Amino acid sequence: MDTYSVFPDSPIGSFGPVSEVFLQRGIDTFRSACRWVHELPYGYNSDRDDLMILFEEKMGTCTTKHAVIATLAVELNLLVEKNIGIYAMTEKIVTGTDPILDKYGLPYVPMIHCFLADGEHRVDLTEGNANGKNRSIEDFLYTETVIPNIAGRDEYLKYRNALKEHILKRTELQGVDIKTILHAREEGLDLLKANLEK
Incomplete structure (x- = not known):
């Protein structure tokens, strides 16, 4: 994954609701917004479908962090989009995966992760957060x-x-x-949440 420094440092104006919230916090460029979101703690929000929950709870997952920045990109007319990717979750990526693989007879658990992309670059604003994973996700089985x-x-x-x-x-x-796969995925999600508490 690349760092958010690959994205344009476009100024934020009063272009929409997310732009307004960043401006109210004294954040006035796209990159500084990316930095602010990246530095928020990783945590599961009470309502993942509420775009503004990230600002209220001051934490987020790949879902909510990238939703906010991708929405900001739309407001600023930037070609930065949210992508979902399915990756192969193994013990190397998430400690505790092997028992799930043994139980279901799988080589890996296909799991969703999301990130930002501008065509050429991929950026994960949860990389480096204590997110339950041992390393960043670099390879995907499928992206959209x-x-x-x-x-x-x-x-x-x-x-x-x-x-x-x-x-x-x-x-x-x-x-x-x-x-x-769906049963293994449920256990994989529980494992990721449990790893956050360690």
Whole structure:
């Protein structure tokens, strides 16, 4: 992943609700907004679909952090978009994954992570946060550009569709059904949350 310094340092004007909130905090460029969001602690928000929850709770996940900055990019007319990616979660990436893989007979758990992209660069504003992962996600099995504040339900439907159309067709997952992946995913999400508390 690249750092947010690859993005343009465009000035923020009164272009929309997210721009206004940043200006009220004395943050007046796109890069400084990225820095502010990156430096917020990693944490699960009480309502992931509320765009402004990040400002209220002063923490966020890849979902809420990137929703805010991707929305700001739209307001500033910048070509920076939110992407969802499905990565192969293993013990190397998330400590405690091996028991899940053994239980379901999987080589990895396909999990969603999101990031920002401008076509050429990929930026993860949760990289370096205590986010339950041992390292940044560099490789993805599948990626897709989405609207900045995609609803949780819509993101889940995109995940299920990607499993059917792309991930389950991979050689290493031959014979694995979608229910197995979905059960493993639930345990993977619980593991990530548990790792935050360590």
